[in-house]
Amino acid sequence: MRRDSPHAPSLSSKVLSYVALVAWGAVVLFPIYWLIVTSLKEPIDVFEGPKYLPWIDFNPSPHAWNYVFGTLGPSIAHAYRNTVVVALASSLLTLLLGTMAAYGLTRFTYRPRVGLILGFIGCVLLAVGLSVLEVPWQLSLVIALALYGVVVQTLGKRFQRALSNNDIAFWMISNRILPPVVVVIPLYVLYQQVGLLDTPVALILTYTATNLPIAVWLMRDYFSSIPLELEECAQIDGAGRFRIFGSIVLPLALPGIVATFLLVLVFAWNEYLVALFLSKANAQTMPLMVSAMSGTRGTEWWYMSVVILIMILPVIVLAILLERYIQRGLLVGAVKG
Amino acid sequence: MALRQTKNSPTRGLLPRLEAWLEHRAGAVFLWPAVVLMLALAIFPLLASIYLSLSRIQFRAGEVSFRFVGWANYQKLLFGSEQTHFLGVAKALPPLGWLVFAGVLGLLLGWILRHLRRKGSLGGLLYRIGVSALVGFLVWSLLSRLAGQPGTVQTTLVYVLFGTAMQYLLGLGLALLCAQKLPGIRFFRVIYLLPLAITPVGVAYMFRMLTDTGRGPLSPLWNVLGLSNFSWVNDPWGARFAVMIGDIWQWTPFMFIVLLAAVQSLPQEQIEAAVVDGANRIQTFVHIVFPYLIPVSASLLLIRLIEAFKIVDLPNVLTNGGPGTATESMTLQAFFAWRTLDLGGAAAIAFLLLILVSLIVTLYANGVVARVRRD
Numbered sequence: 157m158r159r160d161s162p163h164a165p166s167l168s169s170k171v172l173s174y175v176a177l178v179a180w181g182a183v184v185l186f187p188i189y190w191l192i193v194t195s196l197k198e199p200i201d202v203f204e205g206p207k208y209l210p211w212i213d214f215n216p217s218p219h220a221w222n223y224v225f226g227t228l229g230p231s232i233a234h235a236y237r238n239t240v241v242v243a244l245a246s247s248l249l250t251l252l253l254g255t256m257a258a259y260g261l262t263r264f265t266y267r268p269r270v271g272l273i274l275g276f277i278g279c280v281l282l283a284v285g286l287s288v289l290e291v292p293w294q295l296s297l298v299i300a301l302a303l304y305g306v307v308v309q310t311l312g313k314r315f316q317r318a319l320s321n322n323d324i325a326f327w328m329i330s331n332r333i334l335p336p337v338v339v340v341i342p343l344y345v346l347y348q349q350v351g352l353l354d355t356p357v358a359l360i361l362t363y364t365a366t367n368l369p370i371a372v373w374l375m376r377d378y379f380s381s382i383p384l385e386l387e388e389c390a391q392i393d394g395a396g397r398f399r400i401f402g403s404i405v406l407p408l409a410l411p412g413i414v415a416t417f418l419l420v421l422v423f424a425w426n427e428y429l430v431a432l433f434l435s436k437a438n439a440q441t442m443p444l445m446v447s448a449m450s451g452t453r454g455t456e457w458w459y460m461s462v463v464i465l466i467m468i469l470p471v472i473v474l475a476i477l478l479e480r481y482i483q484r485g486l487l488v489g490a491v492k493g
Numbered sequence: 494m495a496l497r498q499t500k501n502s503p504t505r506g507l508l509p510r511l512e513a514w515l516e517h518r519a520g521a522v523f524l525w526p527a528v529v530l531m532l533a534l535a536i537f538p539l540l541a542s543i544y545l546s547l548s549r550i551q552f553r554a555g556e557v558s559f560r561f562v563g564w565a566n567y568q569k570l571l572f573g574s575e576q577t578h579f580l581g582v583a584k585a586l587p588p589l590g591w592l593v594f595a596g597v598l599g600l601l602l603g604w605i606l607r608h609l610r611r612k613g614s615l616g617g618l619l620y621r622i623g624v625s626a627l628v629g630f631l632v633w634s635l636l637s638r639l640a641g642q643p644g645t646v647q648t649t650l651v652y653v654l655f656g657t658a659m660q661y662l663l664g665l666g667l668a669l670l671c672a673q674k675l676p677g678i679r680f681f682r683v684i685y686l687l688p689l690a691i692t693p694v695g696v697a698y699m700f701r702m703l704t705d706t707g708r709g710p711l712s713p714l715w716n717v718l719g720l721s722n723f724s725w726v727n728d729p730w731g732a733r734f735a736v737m738i739g740d741i742w743q744w745t746p747f748m749f750i751v752l753l754a755a756v757q758s759l760p761q762e763q764i765e766a767a768v769v770d771g772a773n774r775i776q777t778f779v780h781i782v783f784p785y786l787i788p789v790s791a792s793l794l795l796i797r798l799i800e801a802f803k804i805v806d807l808p809n810v811l812t813n814g815g816p817g818t819a820t821e822s823m824t825l826q827a828f829f830a831w832r833t834l835d836l837g838g839a840a841a842i843a844f845l846l847l848i849l850v851s852l853i854v855t856l857y858a859n860g861v862v863a864r865v866r867r868d
Contacts, residue, residue: 177681206710253527260523331535333850335803335824338843342541365534377789397519415754426692443692464695471690
């Protein structure tokens with residue numbers, strides 16, 4: 157049951173709200189309007205100074221659109237398909253793993269032992285050291301894993317000191333601190349070794365791993381604002397953890413899930429630097445096409461505007477479709493008392 | 494029916510057994526997939542870039558050679574030839590700077606005194622003194638460089654602090670506006686997300702068009718103001734503001750959408766009860782809405798803080814780091830070093846950034862996040 161906002165807005169506050177809404181709307185829309193106008197200009201109209209209105213200030217011409225869809229057509233279509241595949245796959249995977257991890261972190265208590273973590277770090281260092289000493293990396297990985305198994309059985313039970321859920325969450329978010337500039341070269345080597353370079357899979361995995369912390373942190377807050385009573389009731393009725401998660405928690409957290417989905421989707425959709433490194437011809441994505449419009453012939457604003465605009469379009473459509481789920485009142489009346 | 498099945502199902506057969514095992518280990522099943530994926534893709538790049546930062550890499554005729562040089566890359570940034578570029582040049586504080594610094598010191602002192610008045614433990618006292626010294630030092634070094642010549646560290650801090658604060662305030666305001674039931678509100682909600690949909694490189698190029706004082710759409714405005722020969726990008730603070738405006742334009746929607754989802758899931762009963770008790774809008778906001786938003790806000794600011802430190806596309810495309818190095822962020826400096834194939838130098842900058850951000854994030858997490866999540 158939905159109810160109206162308790163504060164029925166008075167006329168003056170309504171007017172004020174609209175003024176503010178329209179003001180920010182103009183701030184947001186004007187640059188995009190400028191992109192649209194620029195995409196219809198001949199180069200001379202761009203260089204002669206500001207021209208605002210098509211048909212009045214200048215003669216709109218579809219030359220940029222023709223060029224992008226004609227001459228560039230095949231490569232744009234290829235990059236577009238890659239972007240759609242990579243962004244959708246990685247954001248769905250992020251959402252799945254992220255909501256699960258976030259739910260785990262808000263409903264269970266984890267106590268990873270410090271000894272196990274130190275053992276793990278030691279084994280990783282060992283594997284790296286062996287690789288440096290020219291041992292094949294597959295072999296050093298196996299050796300390190302075997303050794304870690306031993307560590308788990310022996311050292312792991314000695315140290316009682318343990319970390320908490322918050323430490324896990326902080327470890328996750330701390331993965332995002334390092335700027336991608338320095339991470340791309342090791343990632344390049346990594347994917348080269350496993351033969352995934354220049355494939356969408358490499359991009360999907362990388363984007364999922366880099367966006368997971370954001371999904372986990374955002375979903376954690378949405379989950380912890382869901383009352384526990386509902387889940388307890390379901391548990392008493394005999395529902396398992398996964399059933400509770402799937403049929404009670406997820407629907408209740410829908411506004412948060414939709415918001416998080418949109419965010420991780422646009423992050424993957426727009427990512428530039430990692431794509432630049434991990435993809436060549438085969439897995440090229442759209443952000444690379446945008447910067448490709450600024451090359452040896454200077455920045456070709458008209459082509460670039462077209463490419464940016466066709467990149468925004470599906471995101472807008474998705475935002476329009478999903479916006480309705482970020483709505484009030486899903487929780488209203490779910491818990492009595 | 495379905496519910497009862499899980500309870501009474503006999504643990505015979507492979508599938509039910511698997512199900513029971515999964516149920517038993519539910520906690521691990523929820524968390525581990527994410528952790529494993531992140532570990533797999535985080536460890537090797539981290540170790541490799543530490544090694545890079547300690548070495549000098551040379552490209553010669555299709556061959557790459559690594560030479561271990563120890564701390565040389567860090568030395569150069571902190572004490573050597575890159576020091577003024579990286580850390581800036583300090584100058585005596587102007588009166589306003591002293592005022593700000595005194596304000597910060599006063600706050601820190603009050604924080605320590607409150608601990609003393611409550612007769613807290615000695616460890617807590619030492620912790621507070623240490624934190625205060627650290628915060629005081631950071632604030633002083635920032636202010637003195639802003640008075641003198643900011644290096645990339647200080648420029649980055651200005652971007653981060655100012656940008657994040659503005660984005661949060663704007664995002665919160667817009668979320669509250671858009672949570673109202675007004676005709677046409679859905680139109681605004683959708684268009685407010687638009688800036689996020691544009692790839693950061695695209696945003697940077699777009700702002701280069703918009704900030705062009707000669708051919709950009711705002712040039713008549715500059716003419717009227719008598720600034721037609723003024724270029725944003727020749728004045729250090731003008732250029733920095735141009736970068737920050739672009740950053741705010743792009744990232745306010747991020748704050749907006751998360752806060753909107755949070756505002757939308759507010760428990761309505763409480764607000765209604767407050768209204769029945771005669772609370773006005775401001776009172777409802779201060780006592781009910783905002784406290785409810787604090788945990789989300791704390792995480793949101795943390796995420797945005799971390800992301801903001803990595804600002805690179807806007808200053809690169811908009812001003813190319815100039816005039817001089819006025820708009821160069823730490824990541825951009827790393828990017829420039831990396832473009833000249835000085836991979837070791839780039840990695841060293843990145844690790845100093847990592848240390849700085851970890852320091853600030855830890856302070857923030859202990860001071861803010863831990864407190865609001867204590868419930």
